[in-house]
Amino acid sequence: MTVRTSELNVVVKGSGLPIVFLHGYGVDHRTFLPCEDVFTDDEPWQRIYVDLPGFGGSPAEGTAPNADAFLALIERFVDNRIDSRFAVVGNSFGAQLARHLVGAFRDRVVGAxxxxxxxxxxxxxxxxxxxxxxxNRELRDRLDPVERALFRANAMDQSWGAWDRFARCVLPGLQVYDREFGELLRASFVPVERVEYEKGSVDIPALLITGRQDTIVGWSDQQILSRTYTRMDNVVLDACGHNPHVDRPVAFDSCFREWVRRVAAELRS
Structure with missing residues (x-):
């Protein structure tokens, strides 16, 4: 089900405990399509996939192109829409929004x-x-030059299988996002007030997946999160760039599936 709010395009699937998915720069909610493969119709999870302003189906109008405005918008979205416990999933730029939600709704977030x-x-x-x-010469010769360049810049795995995954969940967002708005956002990519989002240690099931060959955000700076999230599974994938679901799909699926299981166990305890 696709829901229009006054500011955001939101895709909602299933019912039960809400999980809010926040995508990264340049893509949209479709980057999380591999996550959807983990869930079945009989499981009590409501997946809330948000298109951030300027990306996917959400217009940029009305939102300032800076991280602080995005933080305020997402906090307001959750405050207005979710009145129960919930979990958060954040990819790249969206991860700092997800971390902000952990701090803002600390007593209600059950997994990250x-x-x-x-x-x-x-x-x-x-x-x-x-x-x-x-x-991959065969793939290189058959792809559109623009698509080929995007794929080569964003995937360590240059196989046909990786291309299919990239074309399914990364490329669609790259083709439609508001580039003028996006360039302005790049200049204000992190909040002005660089406070620690969580304000202390966090004792919930948590998962961190990074790629050892990620030349966009890296992987070593992220290791400090293990100090804050005391129950974090921390996975650094080799032969993996910025999109672990494209480069290492089996490992990604296994890690995410286990995190969902851990959150479910937390709810039962």
Whole structure:
């Protein structure tokens, strides 16, 4: 079910405990399609996939192009829409929004998962040495030049299977986001007030997945999250860039599936 609010395009699936999914820069809610594969119709989870302003089906109008405005918008969205306990999932830029929700609704958040999260301004991030993926000549010759360049820049795995995953969940967002708004957002990518979102240790089932070859946000800065999230599974995937669900789908699925199981166990305890 797709829901229009005054500001956001939201896709809702299932019913039960809400899980709020917040995507990264340049993509939209479809980047989380592999997560949907984990859930079945008979499980009590309501998945709330949000298109952030300027991305997917959400217009940029009415939202300032800076991280602080996004934080306020997402907090207001949750405050108005969810009155129960819930979990959060954040990818890249969306992970700092998810972390803000953990701090803002501390007593109600029962689980948190972060994929390739932004920890600092990407211009200041500790990045690994660039590793260029081995070219797939057959794939290279058959793809549109623009699509080929986007795929090569965003995927370590250059197989046809990886291309299918990229074309399904990453490329659609890259093709439609508001580029003018996006460029303004890049200049204000992290909040002005760089406070610790969580304000102390957090004792909930948590998951961190990073890619060892991620040259967009890196993986080493993110390790500090294990100090805050005392029950965090921390996975650094080799042969993996910024999109672990594209480069390492089996490992990604296993880690996410286990996190969902842990959150379910937490609710039963």
């Amino acid at each position: 998962a972060f994929f390739s999260p932004v920890l600092v301004d990407p211009r200041d991030a500790t990045l690994p040495e660039k590793v260029f993926p081995r070219s």
